[in-house]
Amino acid sequence: MATSSITDWVKTDDKTGEFKRQVSSFRNFVSRDPNAEFPAEKGRYHLYVSYACPWAHRTLITRKLKGLEDIISFSVVHWHLGQQGWRFVTADESVPGDNVIPDPVPGHSGFTHLRDLYFESEPTYSGRFTVPVLYDKVQGRIVSNESSEILRMLATEFDHLVPEEFGAAIRLYPEELRDQIEEAHGWMYDAINNGVYKSGFATTQEAYERNVLALFEALDRVEEHLSKSEGPYYFGKTLTEVDIRLFVTIIRFDPVYVQHFKCNIRDIRSGYPAIHNWMRNLYWNHPAFGETTHFDHIKWHYTKSHLQINPKSITPVGPLPNILPLTEEVNAVKK
Ligand SMILES: N[C@@H](CCC(=O)N[C@@H](CS)C(=O)NCC(=O)O)C(=O)O
Structure with a gap:
């Protein structure tokens, strides 16, 4: 009998070859209401x-x-x-x-x-x-x-x-944008955030191709949106949940997903100028994004943990650098 392994994200007897992410099971909510089961409190x-x-x-x-x-x-x-x-x-x-x-x-x-x-x-x-x-x-x-x-x-x-400058002033889910935020989450989660995993974990050619094509169609859609947006954020002047949820996938794209998950129809730095600028602004100008990004953990984790993809655990050196400075472009993009 085959024994199961932590790297069996697609069950070995699953003929579809398709990665299906499990639904999270602890779903309680912290609330500002002091009488709630999980009240918001400092240090708790x-x-x-x-x-x-x-x-x-x-x-x-x-x-x-x-x-x-x-x-x-x-x-x-x-x-x-x-x-x-x-x-x-x-x-x-x-x-x-x-x-x-x-x-x-x-x-x-x-x-x-x-x-x-x-x-x-x-x-x-x-x-x-x-x-x-x-x-x-x-x-x-x-x-x-x-x-x-x-x-x-x-x-x-x-x-x-928290002080006003962090609390009421930073509204990541503002009422006036809720419909647009939810609409974006709807397709970005499946095609992009989870799409890189569905491409990389696929165990059949068909499942891989279906998912990688859907991923790049969704990236084209983001590129189109950002190239028309007044910026610097996805919804113009307001930084929202959508920027956070998109950033964590895009920042890993060139360093890991292009080669490790075979998401290589294009890369961000040479194929998606508007996404590239949006990402770099968040990384270089906002410590909450830049200082929480650790490329060493990112590269080591994927390439040395997913033995079903990379059995010898060799971590590719490139791309160098992991992220380009704000004003530098790769040769392919230089005018
Ligand atoms: N739906 C979950 C997914 C979290 C998730 O899949 N985390 C991965 C790391 S990127 C994990 O801990 N995987 C461990 C495992 O699958 O054994 C969420 O968004 O919080």
Whole structure:
């Protein structure tokens, strides 16, 4: 009998060859209401992330953009995803980046892997052990492991705990843009954020081609939109959830997805000038985006964890640089 492996994102007996992402299972909400089951309070919640993971990256960007650094603590797992899932570093290990530390939550000193956290909350849990995880240190249990919902909570429920310049002034989900934001999420999630995974994890030629073509059609649509937008953000002058959710995939595109996930019809730096400029503005001009991006974790994680794609774990050196400076172009784009 075949044994299952952490890298079986497509089950070995699945003839479609299509990657189907599991639905997140912890779906509680932190609320600004002090009587809520999970009330927004300073120092109460902890975020477990990986710097490699685009879904976790969404929550780190939002935490910083919303000025929640003293309100919500965070720690980072080791970049390698092994057979037991994500693991915490040990006390004597040194991995680059802030907060790559053993599980710092009181009572968790014996926890070696993220799975320990899942079993603490639900002893019979049988799903995948994914990041990000938002954890309630008071009740000792997971609030949510769904990044889109964690993003929304951080964006809207903690405003009364931070200065005005971060709270009411940074509205990532403003009423007047909600319809447009939801419309964009609708196609970007499937075709782009998840589309790179569906291309890269496909185990048949047909599944790969279907998904990679849909991905590039969606990128063409983003390019077209951005080339007509007044900028600098997706919806003009207002930075929204859409910028955050798109950025975490686009910043990984040239360094990893082009070669590792075979998303190589074009790359961003030579094929999508408007997306390239939009991405670079966020990275270079906004510390919440630039300082939460760790290319070393990103490149090592994908290329050394997905043994079904890259069995020898050799990490390609390029592209160099990982991201171009604001005003420099590759030769193909130079006028
Ligand atoms: N729907 C989830 C997806 C999170 C997710 O798939 N995270 C990946 C890392 S990029 C993970 O932790 N995978 C571990 C595994 O599948 O074993 C979310 O958006 O929060």
